[in-house]
Amino acid sequence: MSFADDAYGALTDHDDDARWAYGTGFADPLAGVPTTVAGDVDRADLAAYCLMLGDDALVMSHRLQQWVTRAPELEDELALANIGLDLLGQARLLLGRAGEVEGAGRDEDALAYLRDAGEFRNVRLAERGDADFAHLVARLLVFSCWRLALLDRLTASRDPVLAAIGAKGVKEVTYHREYAAQWVVRLGDGTDLSHARMRAAMEAVLPLAGELFSTHEIEARLAAAGVAVDPALLRAEFDEAMNQVLDAATLTGLPGAAAAAQGRDGEHGPELGEILAEMQELARALPGGVW
Amino acid sequence: MSEEIRHEWPLFEVFVRAKRGLNHVHVGSLRAADHEMALHHARDLYTRRNEGVSIWVVRSDDVVSSGPEDKDAFFAPSGDKVYRHPTYYSIPDSVPHI
Amino acid sequence: MSDVAVAPESAGERAFAETIEKDQRVEPRDWMPEGYRKTMIRQIAQHAHSEIIGMQPEGAWITRAPTLRRKAILLAKVQDEAGHGLYLYSAAETLGADRGDLTRRLIEGRQKYSSIFNYPTLTFADVGVIGWLVDGAAICNQVPLCRSSFGPYARAMIRICKEESFHQRQGYELLMTMMSGTPEQRAMVQDATNRWWWPSLMMFGPPDADSPNSAQSMAWKIKRHSNDELRQRFVDMTVPQAEALGVTLPDPELRWNAERGRHDFGEIDWVEFKKVIAGGGPLNAERIAHRRRADEEGAWVREAAAAHAAKATRRRETGA
Ligand SMILES: [Fe+2]
Ligand SMILES: [Fe+2]
Numbered sequence: 008m009s010f011a012d013d014a015y016g017a018l019t020d021h022d023d024d025a026r027w028a029y030g031t032g033f034a035d036p037l038a039g040v041p042t043t044v045a046g047d048v049d050r051a052d053l054a055a056y057c058l059m060l061g062d063d064a065l066v067m068s069h070r071l072q073q074w075v076t077r078a079p080e081l082e083d084e085l086a087l088a089n090i091g092l093d094l095l096g097q098a099r100l101l102l103g104r105a106g107e108v109e110g111a112g113r114d115e116d117a118l119a120y121l122r123d124a125g126e127f128r129n130v131r132l133a134e135r136g137d138a139d140f141a142h143l144v145a146r147l148l149v150f151s152c153w154r155l156a157l158l159d160r161l162t163a164s165r166d167p168v169l170a171a172i173g174a175k176g177v178k179e180v181t182y183h184r185e186y187a188a189q190w191v192v193r194l195g196d197g198t199d200l201s202h203a204r205m206r207a208a209m210e211a212v213l214p215l216a217g218e219l220f221s222t223h224e225i226e227a228r229l230a231a232a233g234v235a236v237d238p239a240l241l242r243a244e245f246d247e248a249m250n251q252v253l254d255a256a257t258l259t260g261l262p263g264a265a266a267a268a269q270g271r272d273g274e275h276g277p278e279l280g281e282i283l284a285e286m287q288e289l290a291r292a293l294p295g296g297v298w
Numbered sequence: 299m300s301e302e303i304r305h306e307w308p309l310f311e312v313f314v315r316a317k318r319g320l321n322h323v324h325v326g327s328l329r330a331a332d333h334e335m336a337l338h339h340a341r342d343l344y345t346r347r348n349e350g351v352s353i354w355v356v357r358s359d360d361v362v363s364s365g366p367e368d369k370d371a372f373f374a375p376s377g378d379k380v381y382r383h384p385t386y387y388s389i390p391d392s393v394p395h396i
Numbered sequence: 397m398s399d400v401a402v403a404p405e406s407a408g409e410r411a412f413a414e415t416i417e418k419d420q421r422v423e424p425r426d427w428m429p430e431g432y433r434k435t436m437i438r439q440i441a442q443h444a445h446s447e448i449i450g451m452q453p454e455g456a457w458i459t460r461a462p463t464l465r466r467k468a469i470l471l472a473k474v475q476d477e478a479g480h481g482l483y484l485y486s487a488a489e490t491l492g493a494d495r496g497d498l499t500r501r502l503i504e505g506r507q508k509y510s511s512i513f514n515y516p517t518l519t520f521a522d523v524g525v526i527g528w529l530v531d532g533a534a535i536c537n538q539v540p541l542c543r544s545s546f547g548p549y550a551r552a553m554i555r556i557c558k559e560e561s562f563h564q565r566q567g568y569e570l571l572m573t574m575m576s577g578t579p580e581q582r583a584m585v586q587d588a589t590n591r592w593w594w595p596s597l598m599m600f601g602p603p604d605a606d607s608p609n610s611a612q613s614m615a616w617k618i619k620r621h622s623n624d625e626l627r628q629r630f631v632d633m634t635v636p637q638a639e640a641l642g643v644t645l646p647d648p649e650l651r652w653n654a655e656r657g658r659h660d661f662g663e664i665d666w667v668e669f670k671k672v673i674a675g676g677g678p679l680n681a682e683r684i685a686h687r688r689r690a691d692e693e694g695a696w697v698r699e700a701a702a703a704h705a706a707k708a709t710r711r712r713e714t715g716a
Pocket of ligand 1 (some may be wrong): 447476477480557560
C-alpha cells in the first residue's frame with residue numbers, strides 16, 4: 008500500500024477482491040433503438056402521451072424522494088430509493104422522448120422544471136401525499152399494478168422507443184409491485200393498529216383508481232394506431248392482482264373506483280402545485296445556471 | 299434506559315453469487331421480519347451495482363459454526379495428510395498427461 | 397479440549413496478540429480483550445450513526461435538485477449512505493451488539509456521530525462541496541481502515557471506500573460545472589467552500605497530543621495513522637484540487653513548505669470543535685430529533701411486520 012503517494016491508490020490493493028467487485032453490464036436501454044416516428048402517427052399526440060406516462064413516473068418518484076430519511080427502517084430507505092430511482096429513470100426517458108418528438112428544443116429538464124401544473128399530465132394518484140407508510144404502500148400497490156399491466160402491453164407498441172421503455176419498465180415495476188404487495192399484506196394482517204391504518208389508507212386511495220382506466224382521446228387515437236395502450240383494457244388484470252393482495256391482507260369490503268378526475272388534461276389538486284414549487288424552485292431561481 | 303432494547307426483526311446472513319460459475323459468498327447481514335423481506339432487502343442493500351445474480355438469506359440464529367476453540371480438533375488433523383495432494387507423488391517428467 | 401493446564405484466557409490472549417502482530421484479521425468469534433471489543437463496537441456504531449445522520453444534510457436537496465440527472469445522482473448517493481450505515485451496523489452486530497440498542501443510544505444522544513453533519517446545507521453548492529471535501533476527508537480516514545485489524549469492519553470499509561469514490565467525484569464534477577456557470581453560481585461554490593473547509597479538517601479529530609485513545613487503537617491496529625498525519629495528507633491532496641477548481645481555501649496561513657515537502661496551514665478553532673462535539677453544533681438537536689421521529693413513526697410498521705411473520709409461521713405449523 009502506498010498511502011504516502013495517493014490515499015485512493017490504496018484501494019487498488021483490493022481490486023482482486025471479487026466479493027465487492029462492481030458489476031458490469033450497465034447499458035443504455037435505448038441503445039440501437041430507432042428514434043424515427045412512423046409517418047401515420049401524430050407527433051403532438053405522441054409527445055403528449057410520453058408526457059402522460061413520464062409525468063406519472065416523475066411525480067410518483069418525487070413522492071418517494073420525500074420519504075428519504077423518514078422510512079420505517081433503514082433497509083426500506085434503500086428499497087424506496089431504488090423504486091424512486093427506477094421511476095425517475097423512466098421519467099427521464101419518457102420526457103426526453105416527448106421533447107424529441109415535439110421538436111421544439113425542450114429537453115427532459117425544460118419539461119420537468121419549466122412547465123406549470125396545468126401542463127402536467129399525470130394521474131392524480133401520483134401526486135397524492137402520503138399521510139403515513141400505509142398510504143404510501145397502498146398508493147404504490149395501485150400505481151404499480153396498473154403501470155405494470157400498462158408497460159407490459161407497451162412492449163408491443165409500434166413506436167420502438169416506447170416499446171423499449173416498456174420492456175425496461177416491466178422488470179422494474181414487477182419489483183415495485185412485489186414490494187408494495189408484501190407490505191400491504193404485512194400491515195393488513197399484522198396488528199389491529201396496522202390493519203386499521205392499512206384499511207384507512209386503501210379507503211383513501213382506491214377511489215383515485217377510477218382515473219387510471221378512463222381512456223383519454225389521445226390514448227384512444229394512439230391505441231388505434233398501435234402505439235399506445237388503451238387503459239380501459241387493463242382493468243381486469245388490475246382487479247385480479249389487487250384482489251389477490253387484498254385477500255391475503257384480510258382487507259375486504261373496500262370502496263370501488265370513483266368517477267374519473269382529469270389529471271391527464273392538466274386538472275390537478277393543490278398537491279401538485281406544492282410538489283412543483285419544491286421541485287422547480289432552484290431550477291427557476293437561477294435562469295442560465297448550469298448544473 | 300435498559301440494555302434490553304432488541305430490534306423488532308431478526309438478523310439474517312446474506313450470501314451473493316457474483317456471477318454464474320462462482321460460489322455464493324457471505325457479504326454481510328441485515329434485519330428483516332421474514333425470509334421474503336430478507337431477500338428483498340438483500341437485493342436492495344447488497345446488489346445495487348449489479349454485484350449479484352443470485353442471493354441466499356439464512357437466519358443468523360440458524361447458522362451453526364465451528365468456533366475458534368475447535369480449531370485444532372477440526373482443522374489440524376488434515377495438516378499431516380500430505381498424501382492427499384498430487385504433488386506428494388513423484389512421477390518421471392517423461393510420463394505425459396499426469 | 398486438551399487437558400494441558402493452560403488457562404483458556406491466556407491461550408486466547410496469545411492467539412490475539414499473534415494475530416495482531418502478524419497483521420492478520422481478528423474475527424468475531426475469536427477471543428479478544430474486552431477493551432478491544434468495546435472499542436470496536438463503539439467505533440463501528442459511531443461510524444454507522446454518522447452514515448445515517450449524514451443522509452440528512454444532502455437528503456434535504458433531493459426533491460429540489462435543479463436537473464433530473466443531478467436528482468438521480470444525489471438520490472443514489474444518499475441511498476449509498478444508508479447502505480454504508482447498514483454494512484457497519486452489520487459489522488457491529490457480529491460482536492453481539494444489537495442494532496435496536498445502538499439506534500436507541502443514538503436517538504437518546506448517548507452515542508456520538510461525526511459532528512460535520514450538524515452544519516446546515518444552505519445552497520445546492522453544498523451538495524458538491526460535501527462530496528468533494530466531506531466525502532473526500534472520509535475517504536482519507538477510511539482507506540487505512542480497510543486494513544483495520546477487525547475483519548468485518550475492514551471488509552465493510554473496502555466496500556464503502558469503493559462507493560465513496562463515486563461520492564467524491566460526483567461532488568467535484570458538480571462544482572466544476574457550477575464554476576463554468578454564472579457569477580452567482582461561482583459565488584455559491586466559493587461560499588460553500590468557505591463554510592465547509594474548517595469543519596472538514598475537524599473530521600480528523602483532535603490533535604495527536606490531545607487524543608488519549610489513539611495509542612491503544614494504534615497498538616491494536618484498529619487505527620493505522622495518527623489524526624494529524626491524515627489531516628496533513630488531506631490538506632496536501634486538496635490544495636491542487638481547489639486550484640484546479642478555481643476556489644480559494646479560507647486559510648490565510650495555507651502555503652507550501654518546501655522544506656517539509658508539505659503544506660503549512662492555520663490552527664483549527666478547537667473551541668468550536670469541542671463545542672460541536674459536545675452537541676452544541678448548529679443542527680445537533682434537529683438531526684437527532686429527525687432520526688428519532690423516523691424511528692418512532694416506523695415502530696408500528698416494524699411491529700406489524702413482526703406480528704405478521706409470527707402469524708404466518710403459526711399458520712404454517714398448524715397447517716392452516
Ligand atoms: Fe458513506
Ligand atoms: Fe459518502
